[in-house]
Amino acid sequence: MVDYPIRTEGLTKVYDGVKAVDSLDLSVDKGQVFGFLGPNGSGKTTTIGMMVGLIEPTAGKCFINGMDVVRNPMEVKRVTGYLPDGVGFYSGLTARQNLKYFAKLYEMKDADARISELLEYVGLGGVEKPAGTFSRGMKQRLGLAQALLNDPEVIFLDEPTNGLDPQGVIRFREIVKEQVKEGRTIFFSSHILEEVQHVCSTIGILLNGRLIALGTPDEIRRSRDRSAVRIRVKVSGAMPHLSDPRIIEASYSDGSASIKASADIRDDISRELIREGLAIRELAIEEETLEDVFLETVYGGA
Template identity: 35%
Template sequence: MVAIELDGLTKRYGDVLAVDGLDLTVEEGEIFGFLGPNGAGKSTTIDILLDFVRPTSGTATVLGLDAQEESLAVRRRIGVLPDAYHVYDRLTGRQHLDFVVDSKDIGDEVDIDGVLERVSIREAADRKAGDYSKGMRQRLVLAMALLGDPDLLILDEPSTGLDPNGARQMREIIEAENDRGTTVFFSSHVMEQVEAICDRVAIINRGQLVAVDSIDGLRGQTQTMTTLTIDVGDADADDAAALQNRIYVTNATLDGDRMQVSMTRDGSKFEVLQALDERGVEIRDFSIDESSLEDLFAEYTTERQEVKQ
């Protein structure tokens, strides 16, 4: 089943092409990261999914419903944490949640205190939101998104204003919701969080999709390097030099008992280890330093590659 489907989605503001023929499918049950540099079209795409903005052409389907023609039905089945959210200073946290319960008509299904507890603001629930810190406001809007056990969560920069503990809790809540069966679609500049929890990610640049895959899949499509650091015994410079005869090894150096081998993505760490073993080199330990999502993001958005699906 498909949670989100974009078909030729395009949005133009005068001479500015914010979203340019975007085709994208998010399967039900995925945690899906939606990435791109500032101005890439991420927020515009999310605004179209929520029917805050109408597309110039193309279609957006959410949970099998037309995002524009059936927007009310869509909103009853999703939870949203927008990037540019607004809370009402004179209303308490609990009153914010009561409003969502009434608007979605889900009063008999909701444990408001339980949701407030999950996001760690239950003790502040009856204080006015105007007295909340930025992090507490972020938690409040997340609580509003979680009400009613949504089938889909759309989160735009969910960790904004949160300290490291809050960001970790946010990740745990996302994972728990996904375990419950909720599809999660979120945009974030916190690459470590995206890399830690996403099944797949899409990268857009200048309104176009340039890559969509798992993190490992993205690594396999780039020229980024893997560095293998090996704690060795009985090795010499000839052992390091011998590795450089392999087509996927770009460099191999030995410094005391530490050997560092740089490989392209076509390389295999197991072949390197086997080659050293065959030369009689003692392998005590090894570690792998692969390209981070931040590295991949920079490569894709700098080169502005076209997506291959």
């Protein structure tokens, strides 16, 4: 049986008696873009560090393409690419020279064509100034090129859109989709929920080192107890304050309201507004965003 590209068993890291990552069991399918979410300090970067072989686990194991990361570090590095958060380069070297240095570490022969291809691919073709003069976004682009340098089967991206301008973010999304079409597996950690929603089909939410939710956004929504309904209302004219006792909270503007209620009270809202002589322009359940899912799962809706 072919193993998962990424799999962990009881993966644990303890620092000074505190579990930064606590018994993580996770499997990621081939060709999947897996979004790894969690608040600052939840253990995301430590988890990735163990997955790419930079941090030794206190307990448990991580496997890349069936290979134990601790027992087979060089073999694992040959099939993985990694873009860390806050990626750094030799400041006095150009983008091309930096990639040539890393190509030597990978023992790549005749790497010039591959480097030229990647620099064009990430939007740095023709840039010859030292990397120390690069903007944060340019460093992210170079970091992505480095992560792809050895033509990896599994790619780890930690906060990859930090510092990118809107055009760079769009190009990043395109690159992720292109890499997946070529059969690669991508593990994508970010605090930018919009980016995760754009590129990831499956997400895991980490809190205090433990995986507290796993699945597609829709699966995570369905798995949670929904004790409240959010309703969007728009009318022609001034929006009155509604009187239904099942309204938990509401925010009003001139012609609209956003309501949190203990039940679906759209029919009652409609009747109340009609009694007020108002024409209803919109009355609908508000769909949860990934941000709603994240906040309610991690902070209980705070």
